[in-house]
Amino acid sequence: MNKFEYASPTTKEQAVAMLGKAWGETEILAGGTDLLSLMKDFVATPQRIVNIKGIKELSSLQILRDGSARIGALVTIDQLLEATRKSHPALSQAAAGIASPQIRNMGTVAGDLCQRPRCWYYRAGFGLLARNDAGQALVPSGDNRYHAILGNKGPALFVNPSSLAPALIALAAKVQIFGPDGAREVEVEKFFVAPQSSADREYALKSNELVTGISIPKSTGLLSATYEVRQREVLDWPLAAASVAIKLDAAKKVTSARIALGHVAPTPWVATEAASTLIGKTISEESAVAAGKLATAGAQPLSHNAYKVQLTQVAVKRALLAAAGISA
Amino acid sequence: MAEYKWPEESKRKYIGKRISRLDGPDKVSGRAKYTFDINRPGMLFGKVLRSPHAHAKIVSIDTSAAESMPGVKGVRIIQGPGTEIQWAMDEIALVAAVDEGTAEDAARAIKVKYEVLPHVVNERELASVPAANRRPPTEQTKGDPAAAFSGAEVIVEDVYGNDVITHCCLETHGLVTEWPGANNVLLHQSTQSISSNGGEMARALQLPAGSVEVKMDHIGGGFGSKFPVDRWGVEATKLSKQLGGAPIKLMLERDAELTVAGTRPSAYAKVKVGAKKDGTLVAWESESWGSGGVAGTGMPPYPYVWQFANQKTRHHSISTNNGPQRAWRAPNHPQACLVTMGALEDLAAKIGMDPLDFVLKNIEMTGVRANVYRDELLKGAEMIEWKKIWRPRGQGGVGSTSTVKRGLGLSLHTWGGGGHASDCDLTVHPDGSVEIKIGSQDLGTGTRTTIQIVVAESLAVPREMVKVHLGSNKYPPSGSSGGSTTIGGVSASSRRASIDALNLLLEKVAPTLGTTADKLEAVDGKIQVIGDPTKSMTWKQACAKLGTQPITTRGKNPGRENLTSAGVGGVQMADVSVDIETGIIRMNNFIAVQDCGLIIDMKTAESQVFGAMIMGVTFSLYEEKIMDDQTGRMLNPNMEFYRLAGLADIGNFKVHMMTGKGYDERGPIGLGEPPTVSPGAAISNAVANAIGVRVSTLPLTPDRVLAALARKGGQAS
Amino acid sequence: MSSSDERRDEAEKPVVSRRNFLKGTGVAGVALTIPLAPGAEAQAGVAGVTVIGPERSKITLNVNGTPRALEVEPRVTLLDALRNDLDVTGAKRVCDRATCGACSVILDGKLVYGCSVLAIEAQGRKIETVESLASNGQLHPVQKAFVDNDAQQCGFCTPGFVMACKSLLDHHPEPSADDIRLGLGGNLCRCGTYVGIKAAVAQAATEMKKTRTKGGRRNG
Structure with missing residues (x-):
C-alpha cells in the first residue's frame, strides 16, 4: 500500500468536499474489503482515503409493507440479507451468495456496487482494460475463462462483480447519488457503464460524488429470486448469476418480468427480450429454458469461456423456477 | 528388564488410544508462536523485489533511491546484472527497513532494466511445447507389450492428467534471522528440517557447522515445500550481518508463496491398457509428459501399483519458465495413481464390469500387499454401501435425478514411510519428571503428542509427567519431516531411550525391592516385581533413589531390534453428485481405509487421513496454478482464484484404520503421504461413473465437466 | 516488544492536522505519482474534518479490554498493527486479501477480517482477538x-x-x-x-x- 492521508467526515457534504476532481486521487472507504486489497496490490494508489462510515445518515434502512425500500449506502450485506429475506428474496439470496460472514459484516451495499472488477489482468496491474506495455489487449488471446460473454464488443472484457446489482435491477431500484451539485438519482441499470478507457470507471459517478443509498419502488405481488452458479459453497465468485422479478395474474400467467444477469458482461446485463417473451405465459421448465436461451442469444464467448453461456441459461432458468415456487 | 518391542494391545495404556494433541490448547488460544509471529527487539522487516518477467536477463539495477529512503537500513542485490531469470517473481533484491510499509516502498523504488526473453509456461498440450523445452524422452519396455495387446479383447486409450498445483502453506515460507555474536547466527525458521538447516546455513555463510542455531515451535504447513534454508534465507542472513546482526523478519508474501515457493509438477499421459473380456489385465502402454519448472520432471511410477508383465512407458520431461517443483505430499504418487486408476476404471466400464470386482479380480497383480488391499476394498465397499449405490457407468447411482447424477469411484495406493534416522536424549529426574529432547519438528501431524505417548507408555507414567522438547537444532539430530518418515523415526528413538532409562532405574531400585532388575517392571506409575503388585514402589519413590543425579539416555533410530517398517496400503472410495447442467461436483461421501502399522495416537492419525482426503478434494476439484502464456505470470497468486475447499464443500467423511494382527507388529509407519495419493483417482472415477464420460484432467472444473459431457453427447448421437 | 521504540527514532513526527492536502503528500516518494488536480488544495480545508497522516500518528486501540497506545501510518491494517506493533499474534496473516479468514477478529461484536480494516478506523471500537477467549486459564x-x-x-x-x-x-x-x-x-x-x-x-x-x-x- 502507498502512503495516504486519512479523513473521516461526518456529513456527506464534508465527504464530497474531500473527494478529488479526478479518479484515483482519492478513494472512498466503506467496508474496505475490496479497496484495501486493491491498494495492497497497488492497483489503487490514492493520496487520500475518505472514510464515510462516520456519516450516520448513510446507515439507515427502511422497508415498507408495499415493498418499497430505502437502503443507506452503509447498510451491510448482512443487514440487507436479514431485512429483505421476506420482502425481496432476490436481494436476500444475492446477499447470501456472499458466503463469508466477515464480508457480509464489513461489506456495504454501496461497496458492493462500486467494487472493482476481479479480472486477473487488471488486478495484476495491466489496467482496467488489461493491456500490456505495447497496448495489446491481453484478454482476447489470454486466459479468459472468467471474462465476459455478453457486452464484450468494446474494449472492456471483464465482468461486473457486483452481487446485488442484478437483483436491484430486477427490482427496478435506483441509486441515490450526492455530489457538489446536490443529490441525483439514477436507475441501477444505468448506473453501470462499460468503460472505453482505463482511466474511466465502470459506473456513472463523478470522482467527487458519493453513492448515498438505494431506493426500491413498491413491489407488491412481485416474486423474485436470484440464482448464482458458484463452484464452491464457501466464499467464491459466481461463474454466472441471474436475478428475476415477475408478477403473475390469477391464472399464474406472467404480467410483468425483469431479468438481470451478473458476472457475464462488463456491466450487469439486462435481459430485456428474455423477460418480455415471458409475458402472458406461465413459468414452467419449458418457458424458463426458453428465457435462458433468449437471455444469452447475443452471447459472443471468448476463446475459453463458452461454458458460461450454458451456466447463464441455467441460472436464468433456475431463478425463474425459484421465483415461481417451482422446484427444479 | 523392559524390552524395546512394542507392548501387546492388552498392555497399552496410551498407544493406539484417542488422545488430544498436546499443543492443542496453545493453538486454539493463539499462544502458539509460529515463525511469522516472532518479534525480536530491534527487528527490521525484509521485503523482496521480484522479477515481473518469466524469462529475462537483468541489464542493470539501481538501488540508490531505495537506499536513501528514511527508515531503510539496507539493500542487498540477490541476482545482479547479467543474470538470466528463469521464472516470474524470482528474487532480484532484498530490502530491510524499520517497518513493512517502508520496506515495500523501498523495494518498489529499486529500478531494474531487463532484456526480456521468450518464455514457455504451459505444457498441457505436448504438441505445442517447443522442441527446445523438451528433454529427450526416456523409454522402458518390459515383456512384449505389442504381442500382449494383440491378445487383448478390450482396449482403452485415453489421456489422463493433472495440472500443476502449489503447496499453498498458510504460513508462508520465511524466517527471522539475526547474529547474536560476530560469528554465530540465530534463525527462527518455518522449516520441516530443523536439524539440518543450521549446517546448511553455516555452509552458505562459510561458518563452522555448529554456529547456527535454528528454532521453531510451530509451523503453519509445509507439505514438502519447507526443507531448505532457501536463497532468500541466506540473503536475509547476510544482510543482517551487514547491518550489525540486527534481526530481520522475511516472510514471503502470498503471491510469492504461490508462485515461487514450490509446486507439485503436472502429469499428463496418453494411456493404452488392455484386458481380456473376463477382466484379466494384460498390457499397459503410456506416453507421458509433465513439468515441474525449469528442471522438468521425472516420470511418475506408471503403471501405479499394478505389476504388468507386458508394459511400455515413454516419458517427456518438459522445461518451463515456472518456479521450481518441490516435494509435495507423496511425490509422483497422486499423479501416477490418477492416470493408472483412471485408465483401469475406464477399462472396467468398457468391459461392463463393476470396478470393485475388476480390481479384486486382478488384485494379485499388486504384489506383496494384495491381501491388505483386498481386505481394505471389502471394508471400504461396506462403508460406502458400494453394491447398493453403484450403477454401471452413465446410468447414475441410486438417487440420481434428471439433472444431478450420482457416481462412485475407487482407488488404491501405497507408500514406503520407513522411520528416518533419529537421535533423542531422555532424562528421568530424581523428582520423577521426565524430559525428552529431540531435534524434530511437529508439522501439525502430532509429532509432539506421539513422542509423549511413547515415552509415557514406555515408562508407565502419566503423560503429564513427560515434557517434550523439539524444534531446535541444539537437541539431538532427528530427520527431516518428509516422506512419512517422522513417526517411525521418533517413536523408535524415543522408545529405545525410554526403555534404556527405565532399565537403568530398575537397576537402581532393585536392591530396595530385594530383587534384581530383570525381575522388575513398570506398571501404572509404579515399579513392581513382575506380576506382584504387593512388592512395589511408586515412580516418584523409585526416582528419588537417583539422589541428585538424573538418568539421561540417548535413543537412536535405527538401532537394535526393528521397531518400525515400511510399506502401507490404502483404499479410498468417493461418492459424488454432478450437476450436469452446471458441471459442478459435490462430494456426498468419501471414505478411506488405511494401514499405517502400529498407530500411536488414533485421534491424530485419523486427522491426518481426513486432512489428506480434504486436501484431495481440493486438488481434485479446485486447484490449478494458472499460468498466462502472454505475460508468463501466474494469474491466480491469491486465495480467491487459487481455490481451496471450504468447510461446506467436503461432504461426509469416514476413516477406518486397519489395526490389530498383521498391522500392529510392524511398528509405526508414517501417514503423511499415503492418504493423499488416491483422492484424485477416486473422485475422477466417481465423476466418470456418474456422468458416463471421463473428464481427462484435474481439477474437475465446471468448464471441463461440461466439455466432457458435450463430447459424450456428440459421440452418442 | 521494543521494535516500536526503534522505529519511533526513524519515523518522522506524527502528523495530525487539518493541513494542506498537497504538502502532506508527495514527500513519501515512489508510490505517490498521481498529481492532484488544481482545486484539491482548496477542498482540503473542510470545516470539522481532521486529516491524519500520511505519516505516523498516535492512536489508541482497545484490544481485549485494554487500551493500547501505538503510532502507525494510516496505511497500517488492524491485523498488522496487532501483530507487528502490539505483539498480539493470534490472528494470522495468510491471504491478506479478505478471503481466508485466518486474521479474523471480532470488532464491536461483529466478525471481520483484520487484514481489511485500517488500524486507524478501529479506534474507539472493541477489538476481540483469540487471545481474549480463555479466562482464568479455562478454555472457551x-x-x-x-x-x-x-x-x-x-x-x-x-x-x-x-x-x-x-x-x-x-x-x-x-x-x-x-x-x-x-x-x-x-x-x-x-x-x-x-x-x-x-x-x-x-x-x-x-x-x-x-x-x-x-x-x-x-x-x-
Missing part, C-alpha cells in the same frame, strides 16, 4: 471443542476458525447446516481439519447451551 467452550475434536493440524487457520465459530454460535446458538455454511464460509484451512471443526461446532453448541441453561436457572 469453542476452544475446548477444537482441542477435543482435533479440529486443527498445523493450527495456522485455527485462531481465525475459533473466532468464526464463536461468532457463529453467539449469533446462532443452535446453528442449522445453512447457518454453519454461511457462518464458516469465510475461513479456509489447508491441512484439512473441517471434519474436526464440524464436530467441534456441534460440541461447543451443546456445551454453550448447557452453560446458558445453568445460568438461567441460577438467575431464576
